Amino acid sequence: MKSQTEQKKNNKPFTPPDKILILGVGNLILNDEGIGIHIINRLSSMKLPPNIDILDGGTGGLALLETLQSYPHLILIDATLDNNPAGTIRRLSPKYSKDYPPLLSAHEIGLKEMIDAMLLLGEAPQIELIAVSVRNCRSLGMQLSPEVSKAIPQIVQLILEIIDELQYGNRPTEII
Amino acid sequence: MSKRIVVDPITRIEGHLRMEADIENGVITDAFSTGTMIRGIEIIVKDRDPRDVWAYVGRVCGVCTSIHSLCSVRAVEDAFGIVIPPNAEQVRNLMQSAVTIQDHVTHFYQLQALDWVDVMSALKADPRKAAEVAQSISEWPKNSIGYFAETQKKVRQFIETSKFSIFSNGYWGHPAYKLPPEVNLVALAHYLEALEVQKEIVKVQTIFGGKNPHPNFLVGGMACAVNINDPNALNNERLNFVAQIIERTQTFVRQVYLPDVLAILSYYPDWTKIGGGLRNYIAYGDYPMGSYGELSTYKSPRGIVVDRDLSKVVEFDPWAMDGLQEFVNNSWYSYSQGKDAGLHPSVGETRLDYTGATPPYEYLDRDQPYSWIKTPRYKGMPMETGPLARNIVAHASGDETYREITQRCLKQLNVPYEAMYSTAGRTLARAIEANLLADWQTDFYTTLLQNIKNGDYRMFNGTKWEPSTWPQTARGVGLTEAPRGALAHYVNIEGKKVSNYQMVVPTTWNASPRDTRGQHSAFEASLIGTPVIDPQIPLEIIRTIHSFDPCMACAVHLYDENGEHIHRCEMF
Numbered sequence: 001m002k003s004q005t006e007q008k009k010n011n012k013p014f015t016p017p018d019k020i021l022i023l024g025v026g027n028l029i030l031n032d033e034g035i036g037i038h039i040i041n042r043l044s045s046m047k048l049p050p051n052i053d054i055l056d057g058g059t060g061g062l063a064l065l066e067t068l069q070s071y072p073h074l075i076l077i078d079a080t081l082d083n084n085p086a087g088t089i090r091r092l093s094p095k096y097s098k099d100y101p102p103l104l105s106a107h108e109i110g111l112k113e114m115i116d117a118m119l120l121l122g123e124a125p126q127i128e129l130i131a132v133s134v135r136n137c138r139s140l141g142m143q144l145s146p147e148v149s150k151a152i153p154q155i156v157q158l159i160l161e162i163i164d165e166l167q168y169g170n171r172p173t174e175i176i
Numbered sequence: 177m178s179k180r181i182v183v184d185p186i187t188r189i190e191g192h193l194r195m196e197a198d199i200e201n202g203v204i205t206d207a208f209s210t211g212t213m214i215r216g217i218e219i220i221v222k223d224r225d226p227r228d229v230w231a232y233v234g235r236v237c238g239v240c241t242s243i244h245s246l247c248s249v250r251a252v253e254d255a256f257g258i259v260i261p262p263n264a265e266q267v268r269n270l271m272q273s274a275v276t277i278q279d280h281v282t283h284f285y286q287l288q289a290l291d292w293v294d295v296m297s298a299l300k301a302d303p304r305k306a307a308e309v310a311q312s313i314s315e316w317p318k319n320s321i322g323y324f325a326e327t328q329k330k331v332r333q334f335i336e337t338s339k340f341s342i343f344s345n346g347y348w349g350h351p352a353y354k355l356p357p358e359v360n361l362v363a364l365a366h367y368l369e370a371l372e373v374q375k376e377i378v379k380v381q382t383i384f385g386g387k388n389p390h391p392n393f394l395v396g397g398m399a400c401a402v403n404i405n406d407p408n409a410l411n412n413e414r415l416n417f418v419a420q421i422i423e424r425t426q427t428f429v430r431q432v433y434l435p436d437v438l439a440i441l442s443y444y445p446d447w448t449k450i451g452g453g454l455r456n457y458i459a460y461g462d463y464p465m466g467s468y469g470e471l472s473t474y475k476s477p478r479g480i481v482v483d484r485d486l487s488k489v490v491e492f493d494p495w496a497m498d499g500l501q502e503f504v505n506n507s508w509y510s511y512s513q514g515k516d517a518g519l520h521p522s523v524g525e526t527r528l529d530y531t532g533a534t535p536p537y538e539y540l541d542r543d544q545p546y547s548w549i550k551t552p553r554y555k556g557m558p559m560e561t562g563p564l565a566r567n568i569v570a571h572a573s574g575d576e577t578y579r580e581i582t583q584r585c586l587k588q589l590n591v592p593y594e595a596m597y598s599t600a601g602r603t604l605a606r607a608i609e610a611n612l613l614a615d616w617q618t619d620f621y622t623t624l625l626q627n628i629k630n631g632d633y634r635m636f637n638g639t640k641w642e643p644s645t646w647p648q649t650a651r652g653v654g655l656t657e658a659p660r661g662a663l664a665h666y667v668n669i670e671g672k673k674v675s676n677y678q679m680v681v682p683t684t685w686n687a688s689p690r691d692t693r694g695q696h697s698a699f700e701a702s703l704i705g706t707p708v709i710d711p712q713i714p715l716e717i718i719r720t721i722h723s724f725d726p727c728m729a730c731a732v733h734l735y736d737e738n739g740e741h742i743h744r745c746e747m748f
Contacts, residue, residue: 029220029235056390058241062282063389066375096338113286116342117371120334142220 017051017167021071021125022159023064025057025078025111031141032086032134032148036077039155046156052163062114069118073166074125075159078111079134087147088133089155091162093126095119128162130155179711180539193687193726195699196540197717199708204717207696207703208540209687211549218526221677226252226669227641229677230393233665242275242381243663244679245393247654250468251665252395255652256645259467261634264397266624267384269463270418271391272656273613273620274380277425279659279725280563280610281377281433285370288603288722289363291715292440293355296348298364299332301357310362313439316431318369319362327365347713354443363440366432373428376421383414397636402628415625422621426614429607437607438588441600448591451599451720453702456557457481457565458685460492460664462657463616465623475616476566476657477573480554484597486572492554494653494664495522502550502680506689508532509550516692518553521666522651524678551688551697552680560698561661561685562724564596564605581608599702602723643672658682660725686724699724 022043024036040056048054053071057064068074084090092099096116118124132155134148144152179199197207221229229252230245246268253260303324310319335343347353355363378388384400385391392399403409441447461478464470471478479489493499501518504511510529511517519525531545540546552559559565570578571593585604586593595601640646646669654665661682668676686698696704699721708716 027235029217029232058235058389061389062286062371062374063278063378063381065371066379067388113342116338117286119338120330120342120368121371122330 017049018072019051019053019070020073020075020163020166021068022052022054022075023057023068023077024055025059025076027059029142031143032145033079034142035079035132035134035144035148035155038144039077039152039159042152042156043159049163051167057111061111062117065114065117068114068125069121069123071125074127075130075162076111076127077130077132077155077159080131081135082131082133084133085147086133086135086145087151089151089158090131090133091158092129092131094129095127128166130158130162193683195703195717195721197703199711202707202709204703204706204708207700208542208546209549209689209697209699210540210547211687218524218677218679221674223673223675225643225672226255226667226674227395229667229674230395231390233679234390234393241390242271242385242393243656243658244665245391246272247656247658247663247665247679248667249393249395249654250656251652251654251667252669253468253652254654255650255667255669256640256647258396258637258640260397260637261632262467263402263624263627263632263635264637265464265467266620266627267398267400267635269620270617270624271381271384273463273617274377274421274425276659277429277610277613278374278377280606281370281429282374283659283725284433284437284603284606285363285367287725289367289440290343290346291719291722292353292444293360293363293367294348294350294353295331295343295346295360295364297353297355297357298360299328299335301328301361303328303361305358306361306365309358309439314431314435316427316435324361324365327368328361330368331364347715350710350713350715352709352715355440356443359439359443363436366436369428369432373424377425379421380418383418384410394636396638396641397634400635402633402635404628415628419621422614422617425617429610429614434585434607434611437604438585441604442589444600445589445591447600447719448589448595448598450706450716451602451702451723452597453700453704454558454560454696454698455482455484455597456554456559457568458492458554458559458561458662459566459569460494460655460657460662461569462655463620465619475577475612475619477570477575479569479573480559481565481568481572482557484568486568486593489569489572494655496520496555497523498555500552500554500664500680501556502552502678502684503691504545504550505692506545507547507550508545518556518692521664521678521680522653522668522676524666524676526678545689547689549684549688551691552685553691556691556693558691558695558697558701559685561682562602562605563609563659563661564602565661566657567596567605567608577612578608581611599720599723606725646672661685683726687726699726 024040026034026036028034028037037056040054043054132148132151135145180196194210195207198205217233221232230248233248234241234245303321306324307319307321381391382388384398401409404412458480459478461471461474461476463475464473466473478492480492482490497520501520502524503518505516508530510527511519511525567578567582585608586595596605650669652667656663663682664680666678667674688697690696702720703717706716706720708714
């Protein structure tokens with residue numbers, strides 16, 4: 001027998017869940033710097049709910065503006081060169097560019113400028129940022145460092161939890 | 177007394193830039209341009225399947241992704257002698273022009289305009305006066321009093337809540353800002369407009385390339401199938417959509433971008449005399465209406481202008497072994513023939529040999545190699561490349577399309593053609609080019625549509641797709657005009673794999689270090705003679721470097737004559 005709350009839920013008219021975009025940014029040929037893209041590649045082989053889209057955003061920039069503005073929620077994965085050990089995962093909910101950690105996506109018009117541009121235009125998704133601390137991104141190559149590579153399952157898990165939270169209001173487990 | 181100014185990298189895109197300049201009595205006397213990062217994509221694509229290389233080289237740059245991919249498929253097609261179908265050629269033209277126009281528009285408004293436009297002054301302008309000014313220079317219907325008042329409100333609100341954010345890198349109130357408040361407001365309103373418009377422009381890329389920012393390319397053609405009635409193919413609906421985008425693009429570049437550039441430059445007449453730099457210009461030419469390589473069908477002509485002599489165009493031969501050569505005498509690479517050799521890219525080498533100081537360092541050791549960028553030369557001559565070079569080469573070629581619009585603009589500014597050899601000229605050349613490209617998009621589109629109407633649906637030539645059809649060894653060159661200038665990819669293929677890959681990119685031409693004869697490249701040359709009113713806020717340096725669209729983020733560091741750090745300001 002179904003519980004009362006479940007019955008209540010079932011009686012509500014069906015509303016499709018909000019669309020969520022998972023955006024990985026980074027430069028694939030700068031080793032750890034490409035972690036965001038590696039995550040997207042990993043997710044592309046998984047079965048995700050139909051309201052979830054994934055995108056390899058490259059190094060960001062204004063070309064992504066329209067796509068990002070078309071989603072109410074954005075889960076962003078990027079590399080950061082902070083003082084934390086490589087492979088450290090942090091979840092943040094920044095608003096303006098000044099609230100962001102030192103992300104590496106600083107092209108002439110990078111990710112932060114694009115986020116500001118969305119706010120300036122008055123149309124921006126709610127952004128959940130997963131910042132992954134990296135170390136090896138000044139040399140050229142397509143290899144992740146072992147620390148960052150090891151963090152991939154945890155990052156994917158966190159993404160799934162954030163999706164769950166955005167859709168059903170469940171709190172994800174804390175990441176240490 | 178001489179002060180040293182350093183421009184240092186903060187970005188992650190390949191090809192980071194650091195500029196170091198000496199300033200004496202308020203004028204720059206010498207400059208050193210350093211690429212602080214290795215562009216080693218050549219090493220990454222070695223031994224790969226030549227049909228896959230476009231996907232890797234697309235990652236070299238975060239902005240011109242598709243241009244590198246295009247150049248790569250052209251190189252491989254050249255190596256195997258593949259002629260692509262006319263439809264694919266026009267689709268490539270449409271995608272390339274879309275990316276270039278988008279790059280020019282966002283470069284001007286989002287990156288460069290704030291070097292000339294004072295946002296704080298714009299907020300104090302009278303919207304009524306702004307509307308009057310805007311209506312006097314353009315028939316664009318949105319330029320109303322309400323529109324400018326709304327812009328002020330929006331930006332004021334944004335600055336208050338975000339604590340400047342995107343606008344925090346300006347030098348508001350600097351005496352080098354010369355625009356009246358109402359012109360500042362017009363430009364600021366169009367800054368917001370450009371953000372919206374560029375979203376439209378770039379959709380062409382997605383329609384034909386499947387996705388953005390890394391669209392699909394294909395050796396032998398394009399990966400979009402034509403089928404007028406198939407909802408998943410390139411059908412009537414999508415083609416109509418492309419026509420709409422082209423129309424919107426044309427309206428914006430004609431009625432907003434070009435009039436704005438002309439209005440702004442009219443307040444900065446000094447800048448038609450500053451920042452000229454080199455006297456040689458190179459363009460590989462692009463936008464074939466026939467097949468790639470049929471130079472007479474190119475919309476943007478190929479050639480070289482030497483010493484600003486517009487009476488003749490020197491031929492560019494991509495296979496002359498003594499023509500295009502790269503030097504490493506001031507770069508962190510070694511050549512098997514020694515440090516002073518110049519190598520044609522088809523026999524080019526990428527052997528890293530870092531001999532510089534361990535970063536972070538305060539100064540360059542100026543007697544030692546100082547860059548990760550090689551130094552390209554054509555028959556020993558340094559060359560500027562980019563929209564200005566394309567304009568000059570077209571002018572010297574007698575191209576009436578280029579001449580007509582350029583003369584019209586120069587007449588409006590009341591200056592002779594010589595004014596193009598400057599920071600202002602580089603900025604104007606880019607806006608002119610955006611207009612030409614938008615016009616040409618109609619031609620690309622019409623040709624494509626006519627072809628399809630005639631029943632030609634071919635988009636791919638698969639005769640050389642299978643490796644069994646390839647020769648044991650092959651070599652090819654891909655040439656394109658990227659937004660920032662002449663781009664060449666050279667590929668050598670042996671045993672079905674890439675055995676050598678060399679790219680000579682626009683910013684290599686422009687930002688490279690001195691050659692064996694001590695000749696400057698374009699960035700260094702253009703800064704010499706540039707006045708700097710206030711070394712604390714070197715807005716003038718930024719104006720000239722930005723006029724090249726340098727494709728990298730920099731931070732400007734200032735040092736006094738004792739090497740003490742006196743100022744740092746970010747430039748993006």
